Amino acid sequence: MSNSSLDFIFHPQSVAIVGASENVAMLSGNYVQHLVNYGFKGNIYPINPKRPTIFGVKAYPDLKSIPGNIDYVIDCIALEDTPALLAACSQKGVQLVHVFAGRAAETGHKDSIELEQKILQVARQYGIRLIGPNCLGIYCPGVGLSTGWDFPKEPGTVGAAIQSGGNSTDLVRWGALRGMRFSKVISYGNALDLNESDFLEYLAGDPETRVIMCYFEGVKDGRRFFDILRSAARQKPVIILKGGRTRAGSKAASTHTASLAGSYNMWSIMIKQAGAIQALNFDDWVDLGVAFSMVSPIKGTRVGITGGGGGRSVLSADECEEMGFDVVPLPSDIREQIREKAPIIWDWVGNPVDVSIMRGTSIGNAEVLTMMAKHPDFDFLIGQITEDIPSVPDDFMPKVHNEVDGYIQIFKGGLKPIVVVQSEKSLGINEFSNWRWRLFAEARTQFVEAKVPFFPTIGRAARAVKEVINYYQRKGS
Amino acid sequence: MLLTELESKKLLSQSGINVNETELATYRDEAISLSKRLGFPVVLKIVSPDIVHKSDAGGVRLGLNTPEQVGEAYDGILKAIREKYPNARIDGVSVQKMAPPGVEVIIGMYKDAQFGPVLMFGLGGVWVEVLKDVSFRIVPLTREDAAEMIREIKGYALLKGFRGQEPVDISNLEEMMLKISSFVEQNPRIKEMDLNPVFAYARGAVAVDARVVVEDNAQ
Numbered sequence: 247m248s249n250s251s252l253d254f255i256f257h258p259q260s261v262a263i264v265g266a267s268e269n270v271a272m273l274s275g276n277y278v279q280h281l282v283n284y285g286f287k288g289n290i291y292p293i294n295p296k297r298p299t300i301f302g303v304k305a306y307p308d309l310k311s312i313p314g315n316i317d318y319v320i321d322c323i324a325l326e327d328t329p330a331l332l333a334a335c336s337q338k339g340v341q342l343v344h345v346f347a348g349r350a351a352e353t354g355h356k357d358s359i360e361l362e363q364k365i366l367q368v369a370r371q372y373g374i375r376l377i378g379p380n381c382l383g384i385y386c387p388g389v390g391l392s393t394g395w396d397f398p399k400e401p402g403t404v405g406a407a408i409q410s411g412g413n414s415t416d417l418v419r420w421g422a423l424r425g426m427r428f429s430k431v432i433s434y435g436n437a438l439d440l441n442e443s444d445f446l447e448y449l450a451g452d453p454e455t456r457v458i459m460c461y462f463e464g465v466k467d468g469r470r471f472f473d474i475l476r477s478a479a480r481q482k483p484v485i486i487l488k489g490g491r492t493r494a495g496s497k498a499a500s501t502h503t504a505s506l507a508g509s510y511n512m513w514s515i516m517i518k519q520a521g522a523i524q525a526l527n528f529d530d531w532v533d534l535g536v537a538f539s540m541v542s543p544i545k546g547t548r549v550g551i552t553g554g555g556g557g558r559s560v561l562s563a564d565e566c567e568e569m570g571f572d573v574v575p576l577p578s579d580i581r582e583q584i585r586e587k588a589p590i591i592w593d594w595v596g597n598p599v600d601v602s603i604m605r606g607t608s609i610g611n612a613e614v615l616t617m618m619a620k621h622p623d624f625d626f627l628i629g630q631i632t633e634d635i636p637s638v639p640d641d642f643m644p645k646v647h648n649e650v651d652g653y654i655q656i657f658k659g660g661l662k663p664i665v666v667v668q669s670e671k672s673l674g675i676n677e678f679s680n681w682r683w684r685l686f687a688e689a690r691t692q693f694v695e696a697k698v699p700f701f702p703t704i705g706r707a708a709r710a711v712k713e714v715i716n717y718y719q720r721k722g723s
Numbered sequence: 724m725l726l727t728e729l730e731s732k733k734l735l736s737q738s739g740i741n742v743n744e745t746e747l748a749t750y751r752d753e754a755i756s757l758s759k760r761l762g763f764p765v766v767l768k769i770v771s772p773d774i775v776h777k778s779d780a781g782g783v784r785l786g787l788n789t790p791e792q793v794g795e796a797y798d799g800i801l802k803a804i805r806e807k808y809p810n811a812r813i814d815g816v817s818v819q820k821m822a823p824p825g826v827e828v829i830i831g832m833y834k835d836a837q838f839g840p841v842l843m844f845g846l847g848g849v850w851v852e853v854l855k856d857v858s859f860r861i862v863p864l865t866r867e868d869a870a871e872m873i874r875e876i877k878g879y880a881l882l883k884g885f886r887g888q889e890p891v892d893i894s895n896l897e898e899m900m901l902k903i904s905s906f907v908e909q910n911p912r913i914k915e916m917d918l919n920p921v922f923a924y925a926r927g928a929v930a931v932d933a934r935v936v937v938e939d940n941a942q
Contacts, residue, residue, distance in 0.1 A: 468837030472861055500725055500775065500936055501917040502851045503831025503843045507859065512835050515859045519868060 252440070252448040255342055255375075256386050256430055258318035259288040262309060262340075264331060265322035266292035266300045273382075274322030274346055276395065278303055284399060286390030291316065308334070315339035322346045325361055325379060329368045336372035343369070345378035350436055352380055366438050381435025382411040385418060385428065388454065393433060394418060402427020404539045405455030407445035409434060409462040410489070417459065417532065424536045425694040429454040441466045443474050450478035457539045458482060459531065463489040472516055479521035483538040483717055486522050487531040488513050521720060523713050530709065533701060537710035540699035542663045543718045544711060546625030547571045550618035551598035551704075552611035553630025553649065553667065559598040562630065562704050569708040573597055574624065580617045584609060601632045601645075610645060612652020619661045628707060629653040630667040631689055639681050650689045654696045665711060666693055670702035724937050727770050728777075729817050731933040735918070738906040740899065742930045743822045749815040754797045755790045757818040764788045764821040767796045769804050773811040780807050786821060793818075822931050825922030826881055826891050829857070830900060830930075832907050832916040840907045842900060844869075846878040847920035854878070864904040869897040882923065891923040899928055914938045 267275040278292045278300045292300035295307040306312050309319075309331075316338045321331055325347040335343060351362045362379065369376050377383055382393040388401040393411075397418045404426055408414040414433035421428070429452065432445050442465050449458045458478060465471040478484050517524040523538075525531035549571045551562050563573045576597045585592035588607035595603060599614045611632065618624050631649055635642060656664050668690050677683040693700045701707035726734070732742040744761060747770060748754035758765045769782030777783050781803030784796035797816055804811060829847035834840050838861045845857030858875040860868045873879065873896060884890035899921070907913060915936040922929050 465837070468835075469839050472838055501831055501833065501915040501934055502829060502919060503917055504833040504915045506831075506843065506845075506851070506855060506857055507833045507835070507841065509855070510859055512838060512841065512859070512861075515841075516838055516861055519860050 252444060254317070255377075255384065255448075256389060256391075258342070258389075258391075260291065260314070260316045261286065261288065261318045261320065261391075262291040262293055262306075262312060262316045262338075263300075263320045263322060264293040264309070266294050266305065268297070268300055277320050277322065277383075280392040280395070281390060283395075284387060284390040284392045288317075289314075309338050310334060312338065317341055319343045320346065320383060325350055325358075325365070328365050328379075332365070332368045332372055332374055335374055340374055342375050342377065344381070344383040345376055345435075345438075346381070346383065347378075348380035348435070350379040351438075352436060362436065362438055369439060376439035377432065378435045379438060380411075381409075382414055382433035385414070385431040385433075387428065393431075398422050398427055400427055401429055401454070402539070403429055403454070403456035404459060404535055405429045405449040405452060405457070406431040406459040406461075407434065407442055407449060408432065408460070409437070409442065411435065413461045413487075413489075413528070416528065417461070417535070420532050421535055423694070424532065424700065425697050426532075426535055426539055437466055443467060443471045446471070446478055446484070447474045450474070450481050450484075456482055457535065458484040459487075459535050460484065461487045461489065461531070468516075472520055475517070475520040475522055484520075484522040485525055485531060485534045485538060486517050487525040487528065488517070523717060529706070533706050533710040534713055536699050536701070537665070537714050538717070540697060541665055541711065541714055542660070544626045544663045544715050545718060545722075547715060548574045548623060548625045549628060550574070550615065550621075550624040550626075551628045551630070552615045552618075553601060553628075553632050554598070555602035555632075555634050556600050558630070558634055559596075559600045562598045562628070565705045566628070566708050569712045571708065571712075577621055577623050580614070580621060583617055584614065587613070602635060610648050610652070612648050612655075615664075616652060616656055619656045619659065619664070624662060626663040626665070626711065627656065628665055628667060628704060628711075629656070630704060631669075631686065633669060633686065643681070643685055646685055646689060650692050654692065654698055657696065657698045664698070665707050666698050666700040667704045667707050668693060668700045668702070724939055725772065725775070726935040726937065727772055727814060728768060728933060729770055729814070731916075731935040732930070734910075734935060735903075735906065735930065735933055738902065738909070740902050740906060740918075740930065741928065742933060743819050745817050745819040747815045748797065748818050751794050751797045754816055754818050755793050758787065758790065758793045761818060761820040765793060766819050766821045767793065767800060768817045768819070769800050770814040770817050771804070771808075771811045772814070774804065774808060780804060819931070822922050822929055823924075825924045825928070827920035828882075828896070828923050828928075829917060829919040830903055830921055831918065832862070832903070832913065834914055835861075840913075842872070842904060842907070844872040844900065845876055846881070850878075851919060862904050862907050864901055866897060866901065869900040869904075872900065873897065889925040892926050892928065895927050896921075896923055912937045 263277045266278045269275040281290045290303050291312050292305040294305045297305050319340050321343050351359045384391045385393045387399050411433045442462050449455045566573050587609040591603050615629050732745050736742050746757045764786050767784045787793045827848035829845050829851050831843040840862040843857050843859050856876045856878045858872040882891045917934045918930040
């Protein structure tokens with residue numbers, strides 16, 4: 247199967263929703279609304295024998311009452327009724343059916359497994375491709391397909407193939423909060439027909455996708471997945487979160503090799519060998535998505551850091567050095583530039599820049615980081631938002647505004663890759679009436695709007711950036 | 724089914740993988756004449772499909788320098804095995820030229836349920852069990868994979884030349900692993916394999932012991 251052979255999935259001219267309802271408490275009821283809300287340009291056909299319209303869209307009692315052919319059917323009825331539905335689909339030229347229903351083979355029940363197999367057999371017989379069962383289907387904002395109410399309408403460059411519906415929702419939501427935007431996100435569930443390898447292969451060849459993210463617990467064909475992953479990773483970054491820790495190895499081993507293999511995670515070895523990037527957990531996965539889709543390629547490890555007082559500066563340097571970065575001393579020509587504006591500190595200010603010693607001078611973090619951006623001694627920059635200075639609003643707010651504006655300017659200037667560190671707190675609703683927390687919330691919003699990549703801690707920023715550096719070094723070698 | 728050292732080496736050797744020349748002797752004088760042909764010093768090892776740990780059973784004699792020592796070792800091995808494993812089937816005794824010592828590494832293979840054949844590289848000999856300093860990659864290996872596997876182990880420093888020792892021929896080891904990778908690809912019935920130890924030298928490398936397990940015919 248060639249890469250582009252799945253392109254039809256993402257460009258339907260018409261979509262029918264079987265089992266459509268106006269009951270928004272049912273997930274299945276939402277698809278019509280999504281198509282309307284997200285501006286789907288083709289024909290929308292809700293199927294419901296009891297209602298004339300669904301969310302204001304003319305409804306049909308069944309597929310055969312629809313005039314003309316249908317490309318894509320979202321099947322929200324019970325699994326048992328799916329074989330008969332597929333027969334009806336074959337009369338209307340349907341190419342693709344998304345089977346929403348769960349409680350299929352994942353239950354482990356014999357009759358459910360047999361029902362799945364029957365559905366597959368019928369689909370093959372009619373030449374219909376399947377997504378699912380047990381999944382949310384396709385979010386493709388560019389054409390107006392969505393699986394959530396509150397996902398961004400604006401398309402982006404991250405493509406994702408995700409076994410779990412919940413994890414696909416989480417990725418889009420959490421990613422969107424960090425400024426990520428998506429080309430295509432497929433929640434494919436039990437992968438009865440189309441599976442992770444098919445979608446990965448497609449996304450690898452998809453010109454709208456620059457970064458690929460995958461979540462799965464298992465794959466249908468390990469060998470095929472490895473071969474496709476290896477070729478995909480040569481084309482673009484592939485970030486994988488593997489759920490379920492598994493151990494390989496043979497219990498009755500008669501060689502050292504087989505017995506030692508039992509203590510290694512062959513998934514990690516496979517992901518590394520293929521040249522893909524393995525996420526450690528969900529947060530790390532999102533961090534890596536942000537880093538690969540929003541940070542420009544970083545070629546070296548020399549970093550310039552601002553933000554925070556003395557203690558935070560020391561900890562920041564520690565975290566960066568532990569990640570293998572080179573926290574280079576502040577170059578003497580930058581010192582000379584600082585001397586003019588801040589003669590009190592010019593000879594002892596360092597990298598990371600300690601913001602607390604700049605008090606009373608006419609210089610701030612943004613100015614120093616801008617000097618670093620122009621200086622050849624740095625490969626990339628980390629701009630932290632200063633939070634640890636005990637100060638009153640009149641003094642503190644302009645400092646933070648200066649940092650936010652300055653970091654955004656550096657990002658837009660494009661001289662050096664920059665990541666911002668803006669910490670996340672578990673704020674209660676009352677905290678937003680406090681100027682300090684509102685100030686940081688506003689800063690965060692500004693970064694998202696300007697598409698500046700930001701991370702909740704410098705440790706997480708450093709870990710994600712490290713993978714970006716590794717990736718481009720591997721690619722360059 | 725576990726192949727004997729002799730069968731294993733023959734199979735590997737046919738695929739261009741460097742093993743030290745090993746012959747089967749089925750009687751005392753044959754062991755002596757083989758030793759003379761191969762050149763001293765030699766090593767004698769029991770050949771039996773029933774014996775997995777040859778040296779523990781007293782089935783291995785190293786550094787034999789004369790025809791007399793070879794004859795005595797031949798008798799000694801058979802005596803020890805018959806005492807310890809009276810029911811073992813015995814094919815004979817293998818005679819091989821004792822390879823000069825090198826850095827001992829292991830190259831192995833095993834079949835993963837998800838990904839199929841996987842190769843292992845690590846420090847070999849007795850160190851395998853103690854240090855477990857190994858790396859894995861899925862077959863087929865690229866040159867890069869082989870290079871990474873070697874560089875990934877902690878014991879890489881030993882291969883690069885430790886305390887004035889000459890560094891071992893890394894590119895030859897890579898070559899050997901690539902050959903083993905294609906050997907494994909071409910022989911899907913192989914289930915597990917240890918080449919241990921492989922002596923890595925400043926020039927070249929040689930497998931001095933090998934154990935190949937093939938899938939039973941039932942499969």
